Amino acid sequence: MIRVALAGQPNCGKSTIFNMLAGVNQHVANYPGVTVDKKTANVTFGGDVYELVDLPGTYSFSTFSLEERVAKSFLLDENPDVIVNVIDASNLRRSLYLTFQLLELGRPMVLALNMMDVAERRGLDIAMDKLAEMLNVRVVKTVGARGRGKSDLLQAMQAASRTEIAEPFRVEYAELETYIARIEDRITRQTGLAKRWLAIKALEGDEVILQKIGLDRETITDLTADIHSRHDIDVDQMIAGLRYASADRVYHKCVTEKSVPGETFTTKADRVVLNRWLAFPILGLVIYLVYQLSIVWGYKLTDHTWPLLAALRNQIFALLPRSQFIHTPLVTEFGVWMTNSILALLNYIPIFFILFVVIAILEDVGYMPRMAFILDRIFRKYGLHGQSTLPLVLGGALVGGCAVPGIMATKGIADERARLATVLTVPYMNCLAKVPFYTLLLAAFFKPHMGIMMFFISTVTLFIALILARLLTSTVLKSRETAPFVMEMPTYHLPTIKGVLLRAFQRLWLYIKKVVTIVVAVAVVLFVLLQYPGVPREKMAELRQQADSAMARFSASVQDTAYQPHLDTREKIYQLLSINESYRADRLLARSQAAVDQLNSSYLERYPELFPILLAADPETRQINRALRTLSNTGRGLQLEIRNEKIVNSYLGTLGRAIEPVTRHAGFDWRINVAFLSSFAARESAVATLGSIYEQGATDASPEQVMARDGAYTPIHAATMLLFMLLTPPCIAAMVVVKLQSHSYLWMLFAVLFPTALGIMLSLIFFNLALQFNWSGVELMRNFYLCVAALTLVLGLKKSSHSGWQVGKTH
Amino acid sequence: MTIALSLSDLKTNERGRIRLCRARGLMKQKLISMGLIPGVEVTVLRSAPLLDPIEIAVQNYQVALRRSEALLVEVDRI
Numbered sequence: 001m002i003r004v005a006l007a008g009q010p011n012c013g014k015s016t017i018f019n020m021l022a023g024v025n026q027h028v029a030n031y032p033g034v035t036v037d038k039k040t041a042n043v044t045f046g047g048d049v050y051e052l053v054d055l056p057g058t059y060s061f062s063t064f065s066l067e068e069r070v071a072k073s074f075l076l077d078e079n080p081d082v083i084v085n086v087i088d089a090s091n092l093r094r095s096l097y098l099t100f101q102l103l104e105l106g107r108p109m110v111l112a113l114n115m116m117d118v119a120e121r122r123g124l125d126i127a128m129d130k131l132a133e134m135l136n137v138r139v140v141k142t143v144g145a146r147g148r149g150k151s152d153l154l155q156a157m158q159a160a161s162r163t164e165i166a167e168p169f170r171v172e173y174a175e176l177e178t179y180i181a182r183i184e185d186r187i188t189r190q191t192g193l194a195k196r197w198l199a200i201k202a203l204e205g206d207e208v209i210l211q212k213i214g215l216d217r218e219t220i221t222d223l224t225a226d227i228h229s230r231h232d233i234d235v236d237q238m239i240a241g242l243r244y245a246s247a248d249r250v251y252h253k254c255v256t257e258k259s260v261p262g263e264t265f266t267t268k269a270d271r272v273v274l275n276r277w278l279a280f281p282i283l284g285l286v287i288y289l290v291y292q293l294s295i296v297w298g299y300k301l302t303d304h305t306w307p308l309l310a311a312l313r314n315q316i317f318a319l320l321p322r323s324q325f326i327h328t329p330l331v332t333e334f335g336v337w338m339t340n341s342i343l344a345l346l347n348y349i350p351i352f353f354i355l356f357v358v359i360a361i362l363e364d365v366g367y368m369p370r371m372a373f374i375l376d377r378i379f380r381k382y383g384l385h386g387q388s389t390l391p392l393v394l395g396g397a398l399v400g401g402c403a404v405p406g407i408m409a410t411k412g413i414a415d416e417r418a419r420l421a422t423v424l425t426v427p428y429m430n431c432l433a434k435v436p437f438y439t440l441l442l443a444a445f446f447k448p449h450m451g452i453m454m455f456f457i458s459t460v461t462l463f464i465a466l467i468l469a470r471l472l473t474s475t476v477l478k479s480r481e482t483a484p485f486v487m488e489m490p491t492y493h494l495p496t497i498k499g500v501l502l503r504a505f506q507r508l509w510l511y512i513k514k515v516v517t518i519v520v521a522v523a524v525v526l527f528v529l530l531q532y533p534g535v536p537r538e539k540m541a542e543l544r545q546q547a548d549s550a551m552a553r554f555s556a557s558v559q560d561t562a563y564q565p566h567l568d569t570r571e572k573i574y575q576l577l578s579i580n581e582s583y584r585a586d587r588l589l590a591r592s593q594a595a596v597d598q599l600n601s602s603y604l605e606r607y608p609e610l611f612p613i614l615l616a617a618d619p620e621t622r623q624i625n626r627a628l629r630t631l632s633n634t635g636r637g638l639q640l641e642i643r644n645e646k647i648v649n650s651y652l653g654t655l656g657r658a659i660e661p662v663t664r665h666a667g668f669d670w671r672i673n674v675a676f677l678s679s680f681a682a683r684e685s686a687v688a689t690l691g692s693i694y695e696q697g698a699t700d701a702s703p704e705q706v707m708a709r710d711g712a713y714t715p716i717h718a719a720t721m722l723l724f725m726l727l728t729p730p731c732i733a734a735m736v737v738v739k740l741q742s743h744s745y746l747w748m749l750f751a752v753l754f755p756t757a758l759g760i761m762l763s764l765i766f767f768n769l770a771l772q773f774n775w776s777g778v779e780l781m782r783n784f785y786l787c788v789a790a791l792t793l794v795l796g797l798k799k800s801s802h803s804g805w806q807v808g809k810t811h
Numbered sequence: 812m813t814i815a816l817s818l819s820d821l822k823t824n825e826r827g828r829i830r831l832c833r834a835r836g837l838m839k840q841k842l843i844s845m846g847l848i849p850g851v852e853v854t855v856l857r858s859a860p861l862l863d864p865i866e867i868a869v870q871n872y873q874v875a876l877r878r879s880e881a882l883l884v885e886v887d888r889i
């Protein structure tokens with residue numbers, strides 16, 4: 001196998017070239033310890049197997065940023081057989097800066113001149129032969145976005161893998177050559193790397209290399225001091241200057257600029273996009289569009305995809321053993337629980353897919369860095385970064401979002417401290433699945449004030465996030481690595497459909513793989529916690545008694561009818577009940593009259609004896625149907641009671657009651673505790689659990705009506721619940737992503753425990769203040785809001801000691 | 812020679828030549844790898860709507876940097 005590394009400066013199209021060569025056949029690996037993905041794929045060409053590695057983009061070859069560390073350690077430690085240096089041909093001069101450093105490594109190399117279309121449009125004529133001769137490497141032209149140059153590149157890779165480099169290309173370092181030679185003489189260790197390259201890196205003061213070759217800093221310091229006194233410039237700057245000068249020479253020999261470059265599109269566009277007065281409206285529009293497209297329309301799309309999932313669910317349910325009136329086999333309960341948990345997540349896939357597509361487009365167009373440019377000033381005050389904007393928006397800074405893609409989008413933030421702070425604050429944004437819970441409580445308790453309450457809820461989260469970011473970055477994250485804000489503003493590109501879809505699918509797949517597996521595991525645990533130890537024996541006996549008498553009543557009512565022979569045993573009645581249930585479920589999905597007719601005839605074919613009862617077309621069947629409905633209602637009521645009893649007695653129920661003495665002071669009784677506890681698996685279940693605890697028998701009232709009527713809670717209780725829900729840790733899926741992006745279980749634990757503790761504390765305080773001062777629920781919320789907003793403002797105005805980049809600090 | 816002027820002092824559309832870079836460590840590397848080294852010409856293109864950061868043209872491309880970083884780069888106005 002021949003190992004090929006794709007290296008190059010950021011945004012030159014490495015990943016595009018990688019995708020072009022590898023197609024969909026690829027494997028995304030997470031590099032341990034760093035935030036950057038390393039992608040690999042196997043490609044067969046001319047009988048050889050090539051392992052391609054897509055490295056993160058680096059401008060240079062020092063080891064200061066994470067990306068550079070990944071790229072560098074790969075090139076040094078894993079010794080690829082061929083390096084493919086991807087270059088933005090429209091920006092050749094700057095690209096050569098890295099190319100020189102790669103060439104000095106002395107490994108077989110291919111130069112891929114990518115973005116040839118852009119270069120041609122700018123009127124650049126690049127003499128490839130001349131370039132190949134000057135640099136002594138193979139040069140290929142490619143247009144990654146259009147898939148052009150694939151076979152040329154493969155051929156060049158093959159040829160390069162079969163040659164040994166006898167004399168690597170040399171940049172002339174003029175007066176420094178004697179110093180380089182002096183260091184070269186001192187290198188005695190065998191490292192498998194070109195000595196000259198090691199010597200140059202050592203002279204630049206590269207710690208990693210110094211260690212590798214076993215020289216200490218003092219030796220180098222003497223040399224650099226000597227150079228400084230002679231040339232009045234630091235060695236690293238001098239080396240860089242010489243490299244740029246070399247690049248200039250190569251550029252002028254190989255490139256002719258056919259037309260004088262006029263004003264580029266990027267310049268013109270930026271005059272509008274970054275205009276002092278237009279920048280914010282445009283930014284607002286973009287954010288609004290992202291939100292509208294993915295969250296709002298995505299949500300609408302789920303209306304259409306949900307029936308598909310529901311049909312799938314019915315099919316799975318049909319495979320499970322039938323329940324026998326009130327007795328449901330454990331397998332069935334488990335199957336139903338797992339199916340529901342997984343489908344609840346899969347239901348969000350349309351939202352995620354659109355979101356990933358939109359992000360990919362924004363990334364490709366080049367708007368992301370502009371967004372950071374516009375907002376950096378505000379976010380920096382709170383320890384965040386201009387690039388925190390998008391993660392916060394996706395997380396739900398506007399009414400609703402999802403922390404999972406939000407946290408995943410933090411990957412590009414250059415500043416490690418700000419990145420971690422963003423990872424830890426995105427979960428405070430309003431998750432979409434919290435919205436049903438809010439609506440439930442608002443509808444039950446705050447009908448006339450819904451608008452203002454919703455406003456409080458949706459804006460307070462951003463303030464909370466800013467405050468916490470500021471607190472975190474000035475305490476626990478204080479010593480984290482930060483990075484200077486020096487960012488290239490790339491030229492605008494038109495994204496390609498293929499590239500965008502490919503990336504969106506890759507991310508979606510990653511999400512499904514990582515998140516769904518964990519959610520499955522947690523769902524199992526939760527099932528056990530809610531299922532055991534089960535209903536007490538006496539209670540169960542009592543319920544069974546009731547079930548038996550209901551059955552007896554039904555048998556009596558079919559006694560003298562024509563259907564009696566088909567319903568003379570318990571099993572037959574059970575069968576009728578389950579046919580009834582599956583028919584009702586299917587019936588709900590049938591939209592048109594034609595669909596209903598088709599459904600009816602298929603049921604009639606399958607159950608010719610019993611189905612007429614469900615159709616209830618004549619007086620006799622109508623009578624049986626009525627009796628059946630009573631029986632089924634009683635059964636459902638009893639099942640609910642069993643479920644209720646199970647939850648009350650379950651481990652989770654016991655826990656909910658155990659913490660009641662504490663939570664009572666915040667107004668939460670055990671039922672709410674259980675709801676909050678179970679909602680950790682997925683937000684949706686908070687409403688579901690509350691619903692099932694509150695459903696008393698088979699009433700038609702919705703949970704909010706039952707809650708409002710129940711009398712146990714006042715609007716103050718409800719407002720406190722809302723307050724707690726605002727702060728509660730996100731679901732387990734979000735926590736998994738926090739772990740993925742922070743690479744630490746400790747941070748994940750922190751992300752769970754801190755908001756919970758904070759939530760309980762604030763709930764306690766505000767609940768008691770409300771009792772003390774006789775606030776209404778709305779007043780409670782408003783006062784909380786005002787406190788948070790004031791604190792945000794104070795922190796924003798206060799000069800922070802570390803808002804900027806700290807000079808001279810490296811780690 | 813005039814008084815030391817920093818990159819942050821240049822106004823929009825003004826040009827300067829980098830004289831000295833006072834940054835160290837990571838910051839210095841970052842500036843070097845973006846081509847901000849002594850002797851190089853820079854043009855200030857604009858400042859952000861909130862006045863910070865600024866965008867400059869250097870070595871034929873555009874770079875955004877915060878004023879706190881730009882303060883470390885000394886320039887001669889040209």
Ligand SMILES: Nc1nc2c(ncn2[C@@H]2O[C@H](COP(=O)(O)OP(=O)(O)OP(=O)(O)O)[C@@H](O)[C@H]2O)c(=O)[nH]1
Pocket residue numbers: 008009010011012013014015016017055056057058114115116117118142143144145146363364365493494495496499
């Ligand atoms: N016009 C044009 N655009 C291209 C070409 N190749 C890639 N692009 C676009 O350039 C942008 C950046 O491409 P990527 O492949 O993500 O660049 P990268 O080098 O992997 O970037 P990093 O991983 O951030 O270092 C994308 O929007 C591509 O669609 C090309 O040949 N011509």
Ligand SMILES: [Mg+2]
Pocket residue numbers: 014015016054055056057
């Ligand atoms: Mg890439």
